[in-house]
Amino acid sequence: QSTSAKKILIVYLSRTNNARAIANIIHEQVGGKLVALELENPYPENYQAIVQQVAKENETGYLPQLKTKIDSIDQYDVVFVGFPTWGMKLPPPVKGFLKQYNLRGKTIVPFNTNAGYGIGSTFETVKELCPNSKVSDGFTTKGGIERDGIYFVMQGEREKQVREEIKEWLQKIKVQR
Numbered sequence: 001q002s003t004s005a006k007k008i009l010i011v012y013l014s015r016t017n018n019a020r021a022i023a024n025i026i027h028e029q030v031g032g033k034l035v036a037l038e039l040e041n042p043y044p045e046n047y048q049a050i051v052q053q054v055a056k057e058n059e060t061g062y063l064p065q066l067k068t069k070i071d072s073i074d075q076y077d078v079v080f081v082g083f084p085t086w087g088m089k090l091p092p093p094v095k096g097f098l099k100q101y102n103l104r105g106k107t108i109v110p111f112n113t114n115a116g117y118g119i120g121s122t123f124e125t126v127k128e129l130c131p132n133s134k135v136s137d138g139f140t141t142k143g144g145i146e147r148d149g150i151y152f153v154m155q156g157e158r159e160k161q162v163r164e165e166i167k168e169w170l171q172k173i174k175v176q177r
């Protein structure tokens, strides 16, 4: 069964715009509402500082307050959730989003970019936080390597290649416009 005629929400967290680029490509393919997750208190610009802050938040289970509000989440059938891998884990703001909204009965579709170390526990955590949802097979691809000063990479040939990978994935998980 294809998900056409279902209402789609695409939510993403992105610091250096790689997950944002994936979100834009998904949006171009499936439509729906596209929303960037923003925080009341943004993370530090400095890489070492954000790494430390995220490690601390993971230790204590702290969930930063989201500035972004979703209007009537009830109307959506399919919720794409995009994020980078942070410290091999799901970023705290994304955990907060999944905990804050009632996603019961919806299809949740995770997507990820990372520096090449992979998804870590991110997709597993999405499943854990959405026990009453159907969680689809996620999409992951290599993004930037901020540690090495490589930020946004989803352009030119790389973007074309990723667009093709995303098309195939969307066909496989049967989410189409």
Ligand SMILES: Cc1cc2nc3c(=O)[nH]c(=O)nc-3n(C[C@H](O)[C@H](O)[C@H](O)COP(=O)(O)O)c2cc1C
Pocket: 013, 014, 015, 016, 017, 018, 019, 020, 050, 051, 054, 083, 084, 085, 086, 087, 088, 089, 113, 114, 115, 116, 117, 118, 120, 142, 143, 144, 145, 146, 151
């Ligand atoms: C705080 C922080 C922690 C990160 N931890 C990891 C990691 O554990 N593994 C990894 O492969 N990449 C890690 N990265 C790199 C990002 O996942 C990668 O650059 C991603 O493409 C960024 O996505 P964005 O441009 O949407 O923010 C980390 C980046 C930041 C800022």
